[in-house]
Amino acid sequence: xxxxxxxxxxxxxxxxxxxxxxxxxxxxxxxxxxxxxxxxxxxxxxxxxxxxxxxxxxxxxxxxxxxxxxxxxxxxxxxxxxxxxxxxxxxxxxxxxxxxxxxxxxxxxxxxxxxxxxxxxxxxxxxxxxxxxxxxxxxxxxxxxxxxxxxxxxxxxxxxxxxxxxxxxxxxxxxxxxxxxxxxxxxxxxxxxxxxxxxxxxxxxxxxxxxxxxxxxxxxxxxxxxxxxxxxxxxxxxxxxxxxxxxxxxxxxxxxxxxxxxxxxxxxxxxxxxxxxxxxxxxxxxxxxxxxxxxxxxxxxxxxxxx
Amino acid sequence: xxxxxxxxxxxxxxxxxxxxxxxxxxxxxxxxxxxxxxxxxxxxxxxxxxxxxxxxxxxxxxxxxxxxxxxxxxxxxxxxxxxxxxxxxxxxxxxxxxxxxxxxxxxxxxxxxxxxxxxxxxxxxxxxxxxxxxxxxxxxxxxxxxxxxxxxxxxxxxxxxxxxxxxxxxxxxxxxxxxxxxxxxxxxxxxxxxxxxxxxxxxxxxxxxxxxxxxxxxxxxxxxxxxxxxxxxxxxxxxxxxxxxxxxxxxxxxxxxxxxxxxxxxxxxxxxxxxxxxxxxxxxxxxxxxxxxxxxxxxxxxxxxxxxxxxxxxxxxxxxxxxxxxxxxxxxxxxxxxxxxxxxxxxxxxxxxxxxxxxxxxxxxxxxxxxxxxxxxxxxxxxxxxxxxxx
Amino acid sequence: xxxxxxxxxxxxxxxxxxxxxxxxxxxxxxxxxxxxxxxxxxxxxxxxxxxxxxxxxxxxxxxxxxxxxxxxxxxxxxxxxx
Numbered sequence: 111x112x113x114x115x116x117x118x119x120x121x122x123x124x125x126x127x128x129x130x131x132x133x134x135x136x137x138x139x140x141x142x143x144x145x146x147x148x149x150x151x152x153x154x155x156x157x158x159x160x161x162x163x164x165x166x167x168x169x170x171x172x173x174x175x176x177x178x179x180x181x182x183x184x185x186x187x188x189x190x191x192x193x194x195x196x197x198x199x200x201x202x203x204x205x206x207x208x209x210x211x212x213x214x215x216x217x218x219x220x221x222x223x224x225x226x227x228x229x230x231x232x233x234x235x236x237x238x239x240x241x242x243x244x245x246x247x248x249x250x251x252x253x254x255x256x257x258x259x260x261x262x263x264x265x266x267x268x269x270x271x272x273x274x275x276x277x278x279x280x281x282x283x284x285x286x287x288x289x290x291x292x293x294x295x296x297x298x299x300x301x302x303x304x305x306x307x308x309x310x311x312x313x314x315x316x317x318x319x320x321x322x323x324x325x326x327x328x329x330x331x332x333x334x335x336x337x338x339x340x341x342x343x344x345x346x347x348x349x350x351x352x353x354x355x356x357x358x359x360x361x362x363x364x365x366x367x368x369x370x371x372x373x374x375x376x377x378x379x380x381x382x383x384x385x386x387x388x389x390x391x392x393x394x395x396x397x398x399x400x401x402x403x404x405x406x407x408x409x410x411x412x413x414x415x416x417x
Numbered sequence: 418x419x420x421x422x423x424x425x426x427x428x429x430x431x432x433x434x435x436x437x438x439x440x441x442x443x444x445x446x447x448x449x450x451x452x453x454x455x456x457x458x459x460x461x462x463x464x465x466x467x468x469x470x471x472x473x474x475x476x477x478x479x480x481x482x483x484x485x486x487x488x489x490x491x492x493x494x495x496x497x498x499x500x501x502x503x504x505x506x507x508x509x510x511x512x513x514x515x516x517x518x519x520x521x522x523x524x525x526x527x528x529x530x531x532x533x534x535x536x537x538x539x540x541x542x543x544x545x546x547x548x549x550x551x552x553x554x555x556x557x558x559x560x561x562x563x564x565x566x567x568x569x570x571x572x573x574x575x576x577x578x579x580x581x582x583x584x585x586x587x588x589x590x591x592x593x594x595x596x597x598x599x600x601x602x603x604x605x606x607x608x609x610x611x612x613x614x615x616x617x618x619x620x621x622x623x624x625x626x627x628x629x630x631x632x633x634x635x636x637x638x639x640x641x642x643x644x645x646x647x648x649x650x651x652x653x654x655x656x657x658x659x660x661x662x663x664x665x666x667x668x669x670x671x672x673x674x675x676x677x678x679x680x681x682x683x684x685x686x687x688x689x690x691x692x693x694x695x696x697x698x699x700x701x702x703x704x705x706x707x708x709x710x711x712x713x714x715x716x717x718x719x720x721x722x723x724x725x726x727x728x729x730x731x732x733x734x735x736x737x738x739x740x741x742x743x744x745x746x747x748x749x750x751x752x753x754x755x756x757x758x759x760x761x762x763x764x765x766x767x768x769x770x771x772x773x774x775x776x777x778x779x780x781x782x783x784x785x786x787x788x789x790x791x792x793x794x795x796x797x798x799x800x801x802x803x804x805x806x807x808x
Numbered sequence: 809x810x811x812x813x814x815x816x817x818x819x820x821x822x823x824x825x826x827x828x829x830x831x832x833x834x835x836x837x838x839x840x841x842x843x844x845x846x847x848x849x850x851x852x853x854x855x856x857x858x859x860x861x862x863x864x865x866x867x868x869x870x871x872x873x874x875x876x877x878x879x880x881x882x883x884x885x886x887x888x889x890x
Contacts (some may be wrong), residue, residue: 114842114843114844114846114847117845117847119856121852123852124817124819124820124821124852125819125820125824125851125852125853125864125866125867126819126821126822126824126867127819127824127851128425128822128824129850129867131532131827131850131869131870131871132850132869132871132872132873133850133871134850135850136850136851137848137849137850138871140847140849140850140852143848144847149618149619150618151616151618152562153484157829160627161627163819164623164625164626164627164813165626165627165629166626166627166628166629166811166813167626167632167813167815167823168626168813168818168819168821169626169813169815169816169817169818169819170819171621171623171816171817171818172621172816172817172819173618173621174616174617174618174621174622174623174624175621175623175818176484176485176487176616176623176624176625177624177625177626178480178483178507178510178625179480179506179507179510179686181476181505182477183479183482185442185472185477185480185481185484186480186481186484187484188442188470188472188477188481188484189440189442189470189480189482189484189485189486189492189617190479190484190485190488192440192442192481192485192488192629193439193468193484193485193486193489193490193492194439194469194488195468196439196466196467196468196488196490197468197488197490199468200437200439200466200610204618205618205619207618224473224474224477225476225477225480226475227473228472228474230476231473232470232471246733254553257633286822288741299848302847302848312457320805326870328508334872335871335872335873336871336872336873336875336885337873337876337878338850338871338873339848339873339876339877340877342726342877356636364529373588378746394709405575513810513811514810514811515809515810521819551866576809576810613809613813614810614814621816622812622813622816623812623813623816624810624811624812625810625811626811626812626813632811636809636810639809642845779876
């Protein structure tokens with residue numbers, strides 16, 4: 111845990127990038143840079159952050175950064191980690207470098223799941239951060255495996271017959287935990303201290319670590335850009351997005367929301383759920399979402415007490 | 418120089434071992450499997466310091482290799498057929514990011530139908546990816562070319578990935594006595610890689626930026642230059658290798674072309690069979706020759722022009738089909754190379770060996786006869802001969 | 809070559825300040841230097857001073873997060889004048 115004053119004023123993620131005003135990824139990139147412990151290399155997957163921060167000949171990154179493709183951040187990171195190890199073995203490399211892969215929920219939950227699974231199974235020493243804005247935002251707000259039930263996206267639109275995405279959000283932490291890695295956690299940038307501490311923790315873990323950080327998207331979630339942080343605070347306060355960690359086989363809840371706000375408070379502020387309120391108040395879908403939020407919360411509580 | 422009994426796959430693995438590669442990230446696929454299996458044994462026995470990453474797919478194999486290559490490490494991978502197709506996207510990325518990766522390709526037919534035997538459809542399907550492409554005739558060449566490939570790829574005027582192609586099963590699984598260099602000689606020939614740019618915290622760079630309409634074209638144009646440079650650099654590398662190994666390679670090898678009226682041009686192991694047939698026919702006084710092309714990309718137009726320009730008829734062997742096109746890949750390239758000559762030979766295409774369909778000396782003799790006929794009459798009877806198919 | 813950008817942080821040459829429709833104005837009297845606006849700014853456009861914060865108008869996109877999150881309501885979003 112740190113205080114804001116203790117955090118470095120050095121901005122390894124510089125201004126001048128072209129992320130939307132109020133973009134969660136901008137906030138997350140900055141916070142991530144504050145958590146580094148030494149020389150670091152970033153591997154980025156194709157996505158909003160990659161595209162908007164490195165438009166040739168401009169780059170916002172003041173540390174080594176490589177983008178290769180959409181679905182392979184974890185595989186590329188694996189190669190970099192092992193290459194440094196190999197070069198060190200032959201005496202050609204003596205620097206301790208941390209490798210962080212950063213990808214969106216698109217490049218993680220769906221097309222990137224294979225590369226992530228392989229990298230976790232092989233146990234490379236790197237941190238994988240998924241900035242989760244719950245859809246393929248960069249290409250026009252298409253649904254992903256991380257999109258919540260009932261959300262309106264361009265490939266799961268709220269129509270007259272189907273009210274938004276029928277499927278539910280994948281349990282990424284569960285998937286990561288199933289690989290037996292030492293550290294996986296969720297985070298929300300509204301809780302900057304928790305997120306920065308987790309990034310540092312993930313870096314320090316010897317082996318793979320994964321963080322799924324909720325990233326507000328004013329354009330895709332359709333909320334006022336000024337309310338980005340409020341959104342991801344409400345997500346936690348409604349138990350919609352539980353913030354917890356899985357560390358060496360044990361689950362721990364980081365924010366125990368004892369008096370949760372109804373999930374409706376979170377939903378009603380976003381355009382991607384507006385069809386649940388107008389023209390008809392869809393109590394059926396909202397109740398479904400609330401039930402799922404409650405069941406998920408209880409599931410996580412149970413995991414935490416089972417330690 | 419030690420003669421070791423090695424199959425093509427084993428020869429490649431041995432060459433990679435001697436090349437002091439830092440990272441091998443690969444996924445097994447028949448008939449490349451022996452390369453990765455043999456190499457993993459080297460790793461398990463501590464015979465190499467290489468980091469061996471058993472990735473979960475070919476796409477991740479090349480992805481990991483690209484990442485590793487960006488740190489300045491020497492990198493190798495190998496694949497075949499479906500695996501090459503799966504990593505297709507990354508082939509373009511590897512060349513676009515100028516990673517001097519060497520990849521052994523055990524050429525095998527592409528599905529569907531699924532077939533594990535050798536033809537060139539896999540590499541031909543990726544021939545535009547910006548990789549330098551070399552074809553070996555046998556295990557000896559596979560060994561020699563793998564070593565030379567690293568030097569070619571890493572040259573500062575090239576900085577492109579290189580694929581060394583060997584026919585699936587025919588070369589990969591057949592044992593020969595391979596004349597191998599001593600480790601020290603390889604180390605001398607292949608010094609440590611000197612990368613032009615690396616991912617290094619002391620000099621932070623951004624690799625793989627987004628290039629809009631205002632910049633993309635220029636980067637591609639640079640790649641064209643690099644590919645063109647590869648032609649000249651290959652000569653340099655082969656000359657140096659001759660000094661080390663005593664074997665002189667180049668862009669192509671000819672047999673009987675001095676006085677040939679009809680010729681066959683092909684890639685890979687078929688050249689051996691063609692040579693034997695040509696030898697037999699030449700003993701009978703028939704003026705035939707064989708051009709074996711080593712370097713496929715960049716296509717050595719001038720060299721091919723010089724080799725074939727004076728003959729009257731050429732049969733171009735393609736071990737793959739380019740559906741919907743008049744000619745197969747190699748034939749199209751040969752036509753491109755020859756069509757501006759004052760006197761262009763008569764050319765016809767021979768599609769053969771698909772899915773590992775065997776090509777017998779008798780079949781090739783047939784083709785030589787067709788070519789001689791065309792040389793005499795100035796007429797091509799059949800533009801494309803599907804050799805060996807049951808119609 | 810290879811789409812490599814050698815100059816780290818070259819995006820600083822691209823001033824995103826002209827994206828703004830509203831600009832944040834800091835009332836230094838109300839600012840308690842809690843630095844929440846600083847950590848939440850996606851564009852590193854809050855400058856930390858000794859006792860308060862200032863805004864870097866070269867890059868500030870006017871998203872309004874700083875004003876919204878400020879615990880003492882020290883920041884007001886004012887419409888940009890053309």
